[in-house]
Amino acid sequence: xTSNARIADPAVSPIKPIKPKKSLIIGxxxxxxxxxxxxxxxxxxxxxxxxxxxSDVEEKLGQVLLGVLPLISxxxxxxxxxxxxxxxxxxxxxxxxxxxxxxxxxxxxxLDNPHKIILITSSVPGEGxxxxxxxxxxxxxxxxxxxxxxxxxxxxxxxxxxHVDADLGLSNVVAGTEKFSECIxxxxxxxxxxxxxxxxxxxxxxxxxxxxFSQLIAVLEKKYDRIVIDSPPVHAVSDALVLSTFAKAVVxxxxxxxxxxxxxxxxxxxxxxxxxxxxxxxxxxxxxxxxAKYGYEND
Numbered sequence: 332x333t334s335n336a337r338i339a340d341p342a343v344s345p346i347k348p349i350k351p352k353k354s355l356i357i358g359x360x361x362x363x364x365x366x367x368x369x370x371x372x373x374x375x376x377x378x379x380x381x382x383x384x385x386s387d388v389e390e391k392l393g394q395v396l397l398g399v400l401p402l403i404s405x406x407x408x409x410x411x412x413x414x415x416x417x418x419x420x421x422x423x424x425x426x427x428x429x430x431x432x433x434x435x436x437x438x439x440x441x442l443d444n445p446h447k448i449i450l451i452t453s454s455v456p457g458e459g460x461x462x463x464x465x466x467x468x469x470x471x472x473x474x475x476x477x478x479x480x481x482x483x484x485x486x487x488x489x490x491x492x493x494h495v496d497a498d499l500g501l502s503n504v505v506a507g508t509e510k511f512s513e514c515i516x517x518x519x520x521x522x523x524x525x526x527x528x529x530x531x532x533x534x535x536x537x538x539x540x541x542x543x544f545s546q547l548i549a550v551l552e553k554k555y556d557r558i559v560i561d562s563p564p565v566h567a568v569s570d571a572l573v574l575s576t577f578a579k580a581v582v583x584x585x586x587x588x589x590x591x592x593x594x595x596x597x598x599x600x601x602x603x604x605x606x607x608x609x610x611x612x613x614x615x616x617x618x619x620x621x622x623a624k625y626g627y628e629n630d
Contacts, residue, residue: 380592382585388612391592392599395611397582398433400463401425402616413462414492417469418520425619426466434470437580437610446610448548448558450578452571452602454594455564458586459615461488464561465521467582472523475556478515480526482574483563484535487528493518500529505543511550524555539573548577565598575607582610587617 382388388396403413403426416423417430437446451464461483468479480501481489490497495516503509504526516525532538551558560578562571575581581602585595602609 381588381590382592382595382614383588384617385614388585388614392595392612394583394599394609397436397611397613398429399587399614399617400429400433400459402587402618413459414465414489415469415521416462417466427470430466430470433613434467437582440610441580444579445556446580447552447556448560448578448580449610450560450562450571450574450581450607451584452562452575452581452598453564453584453586454566454590454598456486456567458564458584458590460564460584461561463582463584463613463615464559465489465492468523468557468559469521471557471559472521476524476554477557477559478524478526478551478555480558480560481528482539482560482570484528484531484538484570485563485568487531489525489561490527493525493527495525495527497527498530500527502529502532502535502538504529504547505538505541506532507543536568536570536573539570545577565601566594572601572605572607575602575605579608580610581607582613584613584615587614589616 382391385396385399388394403416403423416426437449440446449467451460451467453460465479468477471477479489481487482501484502487497490500493516495518499509499514501514504511504514509529514526514529516527517523518525538544548558560574562574565571583595583599583602599609
């Protein structure tokens with residue numbers, strides 16, 4: 332049989348496949364993922380309403396920045412490294428220097444009328460107000476006679492750090508069940524006097540609002556150059572608002588990279604409504620390495 336067909340070109344195996352174009356697809360996918368990553372980064376940055384550095388505090392709160400305290404690595408089992416950082420200045424040089432700066436700022440801001448009673452509070456638990464209270468008291472004790480009061484009558488923690496009897500303290504003195512001298516402990520290493528919270532009362536707010544508590548504060552003012560009060564957070568309970576009426580200066584602690592701006596603004600507003608003398612803000616637990624990436628290394 333004959334055929335009308337003829338061979339125009341012989342079939343040749345291709346060197347590489349025509350489709351799919353892998354290099355083009357990989358390039359487009361890489362470019363698209365990069366663009367998506369940049370967009371997500373800008374989105375997360377816009378949605379992140381925490382405090383990254385000193386300039387954030389001043390711009391977004393309009394309050395005086397007393398100082399920035401660096402992050403101290405310590406696990407939950409060893410909180411003493413944070414709460415008593417001023418006792419080991421050789422290892423915590425950056426923290427100690429920052430705390431001395433805060434101490435100097437508080438002292439210089441009230442030369443004519445010294446802030447004898449300093450209240451330390453925050454927005455929510457866990458921001459480090461207890462660490463700030465104890466270390467500020469230790470720093471001030473190098474120049475003055477200082478009393479540290481654990482006024483958090485709901486979640487006390489200072490007694491465990493200083494290894495003192497938590498059952499004898501503030502609540503006992505106000506209730507009149509114990510003598511004043513039995514409820515104050517001298518901490519030799521820190522050179523401070525410490526009054527723990529005492530037995531946790533069923534009605535902490537009423538105890539702090541009582542006339543006996545007011546009389547106790549009046550007596551302590553005559554005995555000490557400075558009184559540092561560790562109070563509960565503003566948003567947790569109303570104890571801090573009551574305590575602020577006795578304070579000459581209120582220091583507000585804000586945890587870096589965690590506390591929301593709205594919480595801090597509301598907390599400060601609550602204090603201002605009660606005419607609290609807000610001395611300034613302390614930005615606590617700032618990761619210096621991370622902060623440098625954001626361009627805050629010179630703050």
